[in-house]
Amino acid sequence: MYTIRRLQQLQKTFFPYNFWVSQKQHHCCSQVDQAEPIMTGADPVLLSLRLPLTVIAVLVSIFWIYGRKKGRHSKLPPGDKRWPFIGSTFSPFESHPVTTLADFLNIQFFRYGKIFTTRYRGKPLVISADPEFNRFVFQNELTLFQNDLPSGFRTIVGEGSIPFLAGETYRRARSLKHAFINSWQVQTRFLADVEEAVERVMTSWRQKSLIMANEEISKFLFNLTIEKSMGTAADDPEVVELRKAFIAVNNGIYAAPLNLPFTRYSKALKARDIICNIIKRKAEDRKLNIDKMDEKESDLIWYYLKNDPSMPIQSVCGAIIGFVFAALFNTQNSIALAIYFLGQCPKSLQQLRDEFKKKMNDTDTTKKLTWDDYKNMEFCQSVINETLRLGNIVPRLWRKTLSDINYKGYIIPQGTTIMTHIAAMHLDPSAFENPDIFHPWRWLAIKKSNNWMPFGGGVRHCLGSEIARIQITVFLRHLILNHDYELVGPDHPVACPLVQFPKGLPITIHPLG
Numbered sequence: 001m002y003t004i005r006r007l008q009q010l011q012k013t014f015f016p017y018n019f020w021v022s023q024k025q026h027h028c029c030s031q032v033d034q035a036e037p038i039m040t041g042a043d044p045v046l047l048s049l050r051l052p053l054t055v056i057a058v059l060v061s062i063f064w065i066y067g068r069k070k071g072r073h074s075k076l077p078p079g080d081k082r083w084p085f086i087g088s089t090f091s092p093f094e095s096h097p098v099t100t101l102a103d104f105l106n107i108q109f110f111r112y113g114k115i116f117t118t119r120y121r122g123k124p125l126v127i128s129a130d131p132e133f134n135r136f137v138f139q140n141e142l143t144l145f146q147n148d149l150p151s152g153f154r155t156i157v158g159e160g161s162i163p164f165l166a167g168e169t170y171r172r173a174r175s176l177k178h179a180f181i182n183s184w185q186v187q188t189r190f191l192a193d194v195e196e197a198v199e200r201v202m203t204s205w206r207q208k209s210l211i212m213a214n215e216e217i218s219k220f221l222f223n224l225t226i227e228k229s230m231g232t233a234a235d236d237p238e239v240v241e242l243r244k245a246f247i248a249v250n251n252g253i254y255a256a257p258l259n260l261p262f263t264r265y266s267k268a269l270k271a272r273d274i275i276c277n278i279i280k281r282k283a284e285d286r287k288l289n290i291d292k293m294d295e296k297e298s299d300l301i302w303y304y305l306k307n308d309p310s311m312p313i314q315s316v317c318g319a320i321i322g323f324v325f326a327a328l329f330n331t332q333n334s335i336a337l338a339i340y341f342l343g344q345c346p347k348s349l350q351q352l353r354d355e356f357k358k359k360m361n362d363t364d365t366t367k368k369l370t371w372d373d374y375k376n377m378e379f380c381q382s383v384i385n386e387t388l389r390l391g392n393i394v395p396r397l398w399r400k401t402l403s404d405i406n407y408k409g410y411i412i413p414q415g416t417t418i419m420t421h422i423a424a425m426h427l428d429p430s431a432f433e434n435p436d437i438f439h440p441w442r443w444l445a446i447k448k449s450n451n452w453m454p455f456g457g458g459v460r461h462c463l464g465s466e467i468a469r470i471q472i473t474v475f476l477r478h479l480i481l482n483h484d485y486e487l488v489g490p491d492h493p494v495a496c497p498l499v500q501f502p503k504g505l506p507i508t509i510h511p512l513g
C-alpha cells in the first residue's frame with residue numbers, strides 16, 4: 001500500500017527495534033552472570049521471588065489458553081498480536097505531525113494491508129483504513145456495530161450525550177438535535193451573526209502585534225456556541241467560568257484514550273459538575289417561564305424543555321456538553337489548520353482571496369456574504385476539503401461488533417473493538433497523490449473520494465458539517481480579504497492524540513494596501 005518513499009521513511013523506524021533487540025540480548029547475557037549464585041541456592045532475594053513469579057506464569061498461561069479457546073471460531077484480519085495483555089495499547093497514540101501517521105500504524109499497514117488486528121488493553125482491536133469496510137461499519141451502526149468510545153469519554157461527557165445512546169433513545173436524540181441544528185442554520189440571522197462575530201475578532205486582531213490565533217479562534221467560537229446551546233451572552237461574566245470548565249473537560253477527553261494523566265481526568269470531572277450546576281439553574285429558571293419562549297430566541301436548554309420535558313436533567317447536561325464539544329473543538333481546529341496550511345502555501349491563499357473578491361464584485365469589500373455566494377465558491381470548498389483531509393481533526397472513530405461479523409472471509413467475533421482509521425484513509429497514497437502535501441486543486445479535479453470521511457459516515461454522520469463549513473468560510477473571508485498574514489515560527493500542528501498547536505499558532509497580520 002505504501003510507496004518506495006514511504007518504505008525509506010519506514011526504514012528509519014525499524015532501527016530502534018534492532019537497537020532494542022541488541023540491548024536486550026546484552027542485558028540477558030549480563031543476567032546469566034548474575035544468575036550463577038541462584039544455582040547454588042545462595043541468593044535469598046531471588047528465592048523469595050520464586051512463588052510470585054510462578055503464580056504470574058500460571059495466570060499468564062491460563063489467560064493465554066482461555067483467549068485462544070475463545071477466539072477458536074474467529075478468523076480475525078492478520079496482525080501482530082504481540083503481548084497478550086498490553087499489546088499496542090500505547091502505540092496508536094504516539095505524538096506525530098498531523099499530516100502523517102504514527103510509525104506504529106505505518107509499519108502495521110505496510111506488513112498486513114489496510115485491515116489488521118492488534119491488541120488494545122489486552123483485547124483484540126481491528127484497525128481499518130479500508131474505505132469499503134469502514135463504510136460497511138458506519139452504515140450498519142445500531143444493527144451490527146455500535147459506538148465504543150474509551151470508557152473515560154463516557155464518564156466525562158456523560159451518559160445522556162449522543163455518542164453513548166443506542167436504539168430508540170438514540171434515534172429520538174438524533175432527530176431532536178437534527179431539528180435544532182437545522183433551525184439554527186436556516187435562521188435568517190445565522191450568517192449575519194457569524195459575520196458580525198468575526199468582524200469583532202478582526203478589529204481586535206488589527207490592534208495586536210502578535211496574535212495567538214488558536215486561543216482567539218477558540219474564544220470566538222466558544223461565544224457563538226455557548227450562546228446557542230445555553231443562552232449565555234458573550235459579555236456575561238459566567239462565560240469565563242464556563243470556558244475554563246469546557247477546556248478542562250476537553251483536556252480530560254484528550255487524556256481519556258489512555259486514562260492518563262489522572263489529574264487531568266479528575267479535573268475534567270469537577271469541571272463537568274460546574275457546567276451541570278449552571279445548566280440545572282438555567283433549566284429551573286426557564287421552567288417558570290416556559291410559555292414565554294420565543295422559537296427564534298431558543299437555545300438548546302429551551303429546546304429540550306419544550307420538546308422532551310421528561311428528559312432527566314443529567315441527560316440534558318450530557319446532551320449539552322456533547323453538543324458544545326462536537327460544535328466547538330473540531331471547528332476551532334479546522335479554522336486554525338486552514339490558516340496554517342494556507343500560510344504555508346501562498347499560491348492557494350492568493351487564489352482564495354481572488355475568489356472572495358470576485359464575489360464582492362471586486363470593489364465593495366464590505367458586502368455581506370449570501371447563501372448563494374457561499375454555495376458557489378468552488379475553490380473555497382476545495383480548501384476546506386483539503387484542510388479536513390490533511391488536518392485529520394477526527395483521526396479515528398471507535399466501534400464495537402454487536403454480533404459475529406463475516407466480512408470478506410474474516411470472522412470478527414461479537415464484542416470486538418473496531419478502530420475505523422479516518423486519518424489513514426486520508427493519507428493513503430493509493431487514493432491521494434502526494435497525500436502529505438496541501439494541494440486544494442486536487443478537489444477541483446476529483447470532486448469527491450470514497451477515502452474522504454472527516455465527518456464520519458452512515459447513521460452517525462456529523463449533524464453540523466454545514467455549520468462548520470460556513471463558520472470556516474466566513475472566518476477565512478474576513479481574515480484574507482483585507483489582510484495578509486504570516487505564520488510566526490511556524491508552529492507545526494501535532495496529533496497528540498488529537499490536533500494541537502504546541503505554541504498556540506502565533507501569527508501577525510497586516511492590512512492590505
Ligand code: HEM
Pocket residue numbers: 147162163174177181323326327328330331334393394397398454455456457459460461462463464465467468469
Ligand atoms: C469541522 C468540524 C467538524 C468535524 C470535523 C466533525 C466531525 C464529526 C464526526 C467525525 C462525527 C461522527 C462521530 C461518530 O461517528 O462517532 C460527528 C458527529 C456529530 N457532529 Fe460533528 N464535526 C464538526 C463540526 C460539528 C458542528 C459545528 C456541530 C454542531 C453544530 C457538530 C455536531 C455533531 C453531532 C451532534 C454529532 C453526533 C451525530 C450522531 O452521533 O448521530 N459537528 N462530527
